[in-house]
Amino acid sequence: MTELDSDLRAWVDAPPLVAQVRIDRKDIVRFAIATGETNPIHLDAGAARAAGFADVVAPPLFYVCLRTSVFNLVPAGELHPEGTPLRDIPPLSFTQAMAGETTAELHRPFVTGEDVTCSRRVESTFTKQGRSGTLTFLRFEYRYADADDEPIAVEHFTRIFR
Amino acid sequence: MNVTDLAPGVELPATTRTYTTVELFQFSAVGWHAHRVHFDQAYTREAEGHADLLVHGPLQAVHLVQWLLRVLGDGVTVRSVSYRHLGVLHVGVPAHIGGRVVDVHPDGTATVQLEMRRADDEQAVTTTATAVISPGPAT
Numbered sequence: 272m273t274e275l276d277s278d279l280r281a282w283v284d285a286p287p288l289v290a291q292v293r294i295d296r297k298d299i300v301r302f303a304i305a306t307g308e309t310n311p312i313h314l315d316a317g318a319a320r321a322a323g324f325a326d327v328v329a330p331p332l333f334y335v336c337l338r339t340s341v342f343n344l345v346p347a348g349e350l351h352p353e354g355t356p357l358r359d360i361p362p363l364s365f366t367q368a369m370a371g372e373t374t375a376e377l378h379r380p381f382v383t384g385e386d387v388t389c390s391r392r393v394e395s396t397f398t399k400q401g402r403s404g405t406l407t408f409l410r411f412e413y414r415y416a417d418a419d420d421e422p423i424a425v426e427h428f429t430r431i432f433r
Numbered sequence: 434m435n436v437t438d439l440a441p442g443v444e445l446p447a448t449t450r451t452y453t454t455v456e457l458f459q460f461s462a463v464g465w466h467a468h469r470v471h472f473d474q475a476y477t478r479e480a481e482g483h484a485d486l487l488v489h490g491p492l493q494a495v496h497l498v499q500w501l502l503r504v505l506g507d508g509v510t511v512r513s514v515s516y517r518h519l520g521v522l523h524v525g526v527p528a529h530i531g532g533r534v535v536d537v538h539p540d541g542t543a544t545v546q547l548e549m550r551r552a553d554d555e556q557a558v559t560t561t562a563t564a565v566i567s568p569g570p571a572t
Contacts, residue, residue, distance in 0.1 A: 298463075305459035306495050310502075322570070331498050331511045331571075335491035339464035353480075354467035370490055374515040380571050 275396060278362040283409070287392035290341045296383040299329045302336050316383070326383035333381050334424040338413055341389045363407055363432060371408065371429030378422050381415070387423065388416045394427065407432040436509050436568045439534050439543045445504050447531035449552055450496060452488045452524050460492045485525065490518035493528075493560040497547040500530050501564060510571040512542065516562035520551075527552040528559065535563070542567045 275283065296316065303313040308330055311318030319327045345356045360368075381387065394410045413426040434446065454472075461471050469476045470487045477483050494516040502509065522528055532547035547562040 301459075301463045305456070305463045306492065306499065307456070308499065323572075328571070330495070331502075332491070332495045332514070335495060336460070336464035336466075339466045343465045343467065350467060353476075354469045370518050372515060372517045373491075373494070374513065376513050377511055 275398070276363070279396075279407075282361050283393045283396050285393075287390045288342060289388065289390045290344075291386060291388050292337070292341055293386050294329070294337075294381050294383060296327045298337075298340075299327050299333065299381070299383060302333055303330060305336075306330065319383075324380075324382060328383070329381040331377050331380070332375070334375065334413070334415055334426060337381070337387070337389065337415065338391075338426070342391060361407075361409060361432065365407070365432035367433045369431045369433070371431050373426060373428045375424055375426040376422070377424050381423055386418050388414075388420070390414050390416075401433065403433060405433075434504050434506070436505055436543075436566075439537055439545075441534055441536055443534045445501070445532045445534075445545070447529060448500060449527050449529055451527045452492075452522070454486060454524055457486055457488065457492075457524055460489055464491075483521065483523065485523040488522040488524060488528075488559075490516075490560060493518070493522065493549050494562055497530060497532070497549055497560065497562045498564060501532065501545060501547060501566070505566070508570065509566045509568055512565045512567055514562055514564045516560055518560050520557045520559045522549070522551060522559040540567075 300314055312322045312328055313330050316326050343356055349357050351357050391411060391413050394412045396409045399406045409430050411428045414422060415424045416422050457471050470481055471489055474486055477486055498511055498514060529550050529552040532545055535544040535546050537543045543566050545564050548558055549560045550556060550558040
């Protein structure tokens with residue numbers, strides 16, 4: 272373990288990103304169509320009501336598109352030429368960024384019409400000496416909470432920079 | 434297959450899926466995901482050195498979970514899922530989707546190991562996932 276340099280420390284310690292969105296039926300239906308979903312509770316309000324829900328409900332991993340649709344919504348000038356937001360790139364020199372493990376707790380389905388607070392923070396960070404040099408691990412928490420601040424889904428996601 | 438058939442070691446009936454460019458575009462679009470390796474073939478080949486467009490890792494995870502629920506007839510709820518991406522999957526390359534039951538717990542929940550791997554000559558695993566499921570629909 273080595274100390275993080277001050278730029279990276281400041282980036283890691285920055286306040287969480289927070290965004291509030293209302294889940295539209297079309298958000299869920301588009302996700303369902305894009306992923307080839309056939310269960311009608313994700314496509315049709317009548318079928319969802321017949322199954323006991325208030326309206327169309329999202330498939331279990333809907334949050335993966337909610338995450339990017341909320342946090343990637345930056346002006347074009349704030350995107351890297353490769354297409355990802357510049358603010359997602361930590362201030363450190365690296366030649367490769369890799370996705371580590373993702374773990375998600377799925378508390379309940381997202382439901383049409385609800386207001387969701389999405390937040391992202393860096394949970395922990397550490398460096399490790401690998402064979403090819405220093406590896407920096409950043410572990411993020413993405414939390415999606417309802418109007419009562421009860422979690423709908425919580426994701427922990429590690430990115431590894433080499 | 435029924436949730437009551439689950440026992441440690443039981444293999445789930447596998448399937449195969451081949452991603453199309455249109456699917457990758459739609460998934461990028463719904464997620465407002467502008468990373469060019471998923472839609473810009475020339476950039477992906479010339480700047481990143483890949484053979485073709487890459488299938489999003491999270492999309493593979495979505496399809497592993499979706500397949501699990503189809504196999505079990507939507508009669509279960511996914512409580513948690515962990516996944517790792519181990520290799521690249523290119524558009525147009527057939528992918529094998531399979532899994533097996535790791536454990537069935539006294540409270541009725543079960544741990545299932547899922548895997549997507551290339552079904553071409555490489556046979557490389559692209560995404561592995563572990564899901565914890567419980568009987569009964571989501572509420």
